[in-house]
Amino acid sequence: MLEVRRLRLLRELALRGTIAAVAEALSFTPSAVSQQLATLEREAGVPLLERTGRRVRLTPAGEKLVRHAEAVLERLELACAELAEARNGPAGPLRIGAFPTATRTIVPGALVLLAARHPALEPMVSEVDPAAVAHALRAGDLDVALVHGYDLVPAALEPGLAEEPLCEEAMFLATHAPSRGSAEGPAPRGATAAPVEAAAPDGRGDGLAVLAPWHDAPWIVSAPDTLCRAVTERVCRAAGFAPRVRHQVDEFATVLAFVAAGQGVAVVPQLGALAPPPGVRLTPLPVRRRTRIAFRGGAGPHPAVAALIRALRDSVPAVLDGSPATPAPAQFG
Numbered sequence: 001m002l003e004v005r006r007l008r009l010l011r012e013l014a015l016r017g018t019i020a021a022v023a024e025a026l027s028f029t030p031s032a033v034s035q036q037l038a039t040l041e042r043e044a045g046v047p048l049l050e051r052t053g054r055r056v057r058l059t060p061a062g063e064k065l066v067r068h069a070e071a072v073l074e075r076l077e078l079a080c081a082e083l084a085e086a087r088n089g090p091a092g093p094l095r096i097g098a099f100p101t102a103t104r105t106i107v108p109g110a111l112v113l114l115a116a117r118h119p120a121l122e123p124m125v126s127e128v129d130p131a132a133v134a135h136a137l138r139a140g141d142l143d144v145a146l147v148h149g150y151d152l153v154p155a156a157l158e159p160g161l162a163e164e165p166l167c168e169e170a171m172f173l174a175t176h177a178p179s180r181g182s183a184e185g186p187a188p189r190g191a192t193a194a195p196v197e198a199a200a201p202d203g204r205g206d207g208l209a210v211l212a213p214w215h216d217a218p219w220i221v222s223a224p225d226t227l228c229r230a231v232t233e234r235v236c237r238a239a240g241f242a243p244r245v246r247h248q249v250d251e252f253a254t255v256l257a258f259v260a261a262g263q264g265v266a267v268v269p270q271l272g273a274l275a276p277p278p279g280v281r282l283t284p285l286p287v288r289r290r291t292r293i294a295f296r297g298g299a300g301p302h303p304a305v306a307a308l309i310r311a312l313r314d315s316v317p318a319v320l321d322g323s324p325a326t327p328a329p330a331q332f333g
Helices: 004-016 019-026 031-042 060-087 100-105 107-117 130-137 207-215 225-236 252-262 303-315
Strands: 049-052 055-057 093-099 119-128 144-150 161-176 218-222 246-250 266-269 279-298
Touching: 004 019, 004 031, 004 055, 004 060, 004 130, 019 031, 049 119, 049 279, 055 060, 055 107, 060 279, 093 100, 093 130, 093 303, 100 107, 100 119, 107 119, 107 303, 119 252, 119 303, 130 161, 130 279, 144 161, 144 225, 144 303, 161 207, 161 252, 161 303, 207 225, 207 279, 218 252, 218 266, 225 266, 225 279, 252 279, 266 279, 279 303
Parallel strands: 093 119, 093 144, 218 246
Antiparallel strands: 049 055, 144 279, 161 266, 161 279
């Protein structure tokens, strides 16, 4: 009989690529992972791994077993969900991962609703970059997480996970808008304060032409290897240039503070621009950011997961109620 814990290790090896990465993610030693996989091979009766020096790869039989492992693990999640519902409904710890803008704007309202509806539930929130969510969910470090993708930078569904849509936001170009009577610094070549019409949100047409006047401006972007950085680079490339990066900042409140200080321009999502400081102009872009709720495959019916999904959805309308609330003298293009 094949042992589920060892099937999970094989699945993780297929996703992570090395025994060392599996060991680090699941808090094993590399030798323990190797021993468990060797035992799984004996149980299966066929070679599952091919070893070349220090590297391993799955054999065709190993790849087939991984596909069955995905189905087995999903069925186990479903069984756990049904048993939890039969026991006592939503109760106990619920580990939630979210990216910073969602943690600040959506999650607090959801936590208030959970406390009122399910006082026995113990939500525990961690800020997690969407790129790290899949591994954290599969490893059991998280139960539910919020992830996002963009029109121009879609995020594929990860193996072993399921998702449900939560909300979508507008995206804006944030530029410096000096108050009346103040001395303006040199504007980027071709910049204008006139209103700009955005194209339809499909990433095509002339909507991204609004970026062209800012091709020589300093840009404020997120860290490398993040979706937020990727979408900025992609929209700029679609407008015919590469952004001239001056600052790398991940928190959008800080990004807007830098824009207000005249330190550059940036692309920001609506959740990151709900309360921009004075001195910031926000111009709509033909790009949308879509937030999704991710969890392990089969875990959707779990009472705690289902309760959180309902609370998150109920908390969204109060946040995304139209254009960002912009105090004067902030301006919209």
